Amino acid sequence: MEFGMFGLGVQKIASMDFFGTSFPVWCLTEVADKQSSGVTVVDELAKAFGGPGIKANELCVIDPQKAPISEDGYEAVLSLKDVDKMATFVSRVVEHMGGSVTDKSQLQSFAKRYTGSTVAVERARLLAAAGNLSFASMASDLGQHPSWISWDAMAACVADRASDEGSVGQAISYACGKLHSFNCSELPAGCNQDVWLKADYVLSLFYLRQVTSGTPLQDCSFNGAAMFAPASTYRAIDSRCIITKDAATTALSEEGYQTVISSNSTAQVPLLHCAVRPKF
Numbered sequence: 487m488e489f490g491m492f493g494l495g496v497q498k499i500a501s502m503d504f505f506g507t508s509f510p511v512w513c514l515t516e517v518a519d520k521q522s523s524g525v526t527v528v529d530e531l532a533k534a535f536g537g538p539g540i541k542a543n544e545l546c547v548i549d550p551q552k553a554p555i556s557e558d559g560y561e562a563v564l565s566l567k568d569v570d571k572m573a574t575f576v577s578r579v580v581e582h583m584g585g586s587v588t589d590k591s592q593l594q595s596f597a598k599r600y601t602g603s604t605v606a607v608e609r610a611r612l613l614a615a616a617g618n619l620s621f622a623s624m625a626s627d628l629g630q631h632p633s634w635i636s637w638d639a640m641a642a643c644v645a646d647r648a649s650d651e652g653s654v655g656q657a658i659s660y661a662c663g664k665l666h667s668f669n670c671s672e673l674p675a676g677c678n679q680d681v682w683l684k685a686d687y688v689l690s691l692f693y694l695r696q697v698t699s700g701t702p703l704q705d706c707s708f709n710g711a712a713m714f715a716p717a718s719t720y721r722a723i724d725s726r727c728i729i730t731k732d733a734a735t736t737a738l739s740e741e742g743y744q745t746v747i748s749s750n751s752t753a754q755v756p757l758l759h760c761a762v763r764p765k766f
Contacts, residue, residue: 491527493517495546499562500554503709513546550574552648554710555582555703560621564601573597576624582713583628583702584641592634600624625703638716640732643693643706645685646713647723654685657708661692668695674739677727685712686720687727691741694729 495513502509516526532539550571553559555578563575576597577587587593602619631637645654658681662670670688677687689712697705702714713719717735720728729737731749736742 491517491531497546497548497562497565498558499548500558501556515545516540516542551578555579555707555713556710557621560600560624564619567601569594569598569601572601576600576628579624579703580628580635581716581719582646582707583625584714584716585628585631585635585637586716586718587634588636589634592632596627596632596634629701638718640717640730640735641702641714642690642717642720642728642730643697643702643712644690644715644720644723644725644728645682646711647682649711651681653709653711654681657711658685658688660708661688661696664696665692668741674727674737677737677739683724683727686725687729687737687739687741690727690729690737691745694731694745 492514493516495515497513498510499513500511502511516528519525519527519530526542528540528542531537548562548566548571550563550566551574553562553575559575563572566572573593573596576593580587600619628635645657658670665688668691673684673687677683689706689708693702693706693714699705706712706714717730717732721735725735727737728735729739729742729745731745733746736746
């Protein structure tokens with residue numbers, strides 16, 4: 487199938503849900519100009535307008551820093567057969583689960599196992615097909631909280647800044663529909679300035695009030711629009727609208743106040759004495 491200047495490549499990079507049906511998203515390849523041998527439509531267009539063109543050899547390159555945190559992303563990185571790139575992907579998975587890697591050598595060993603480099607390539611494919619090398623099994627192993635990862639008790643469900651505004655907006659709509667204890671039209675003014683701050687408030691509140699399973703990759707993903715980020719990650723952004731159980735960092739709102747109170751932590755009492763349920 488061809489779409490003007492581009493055709494579909496052979497590398498699946500993601501899946502897209504369209505009204506309940508999942509469709510594959512493929513990388514793109516250039517389409518040859520039928521009127522000029524050895525020249526692509528992209529080349530001709532770039533030449534006509536004096537543009538730089540594109541780097542065709544990078545269209546289907548798999549970047550472990552950008553691959554979706556999903557089975558599709560894992561399979562794409564697995565196809566590279568590169569332990570270092572798998573380690574990069576695993577580090578991102580850990581971060582999306584609220585953790586931080588503390589032992590790089592253990593990370594490499596884990597990545598090596600999930601790259602299938604300890605067995606023959608064909609054997610690795612069979613293991614992947616049998617579910618022994620899969621994103622689900624990786625998530626399950628990491629969910630056991632291995633000692634080479636530091637897990638943050640104050641991790642929070644926030645908007646993934648690597649996502650796009652449309653996807654984040656859909657996540658907000660879904661969460662607002664499930665948050666029966668909070669009306670999203672009553673967002674604090676300071677958290678209604680853009681989609682990212684709004685998502686931080688709604689998604690962090692949603693995770694604290696609605697989620698009981700303790701599986702952040704499932705309950706704080708929203709098709710890649712969110713992540714269960716450790717404090718070290720979300721404090722690097724504008725975190726004023728993130729609701730946590732930490733009185734020192736939670737959003738200064740009624741919901742933030744009630745969340746800290748409900749945590750029943752005596753360590754929070756001195757901090758709470760300094761806050762008089764402020765409003766935005």
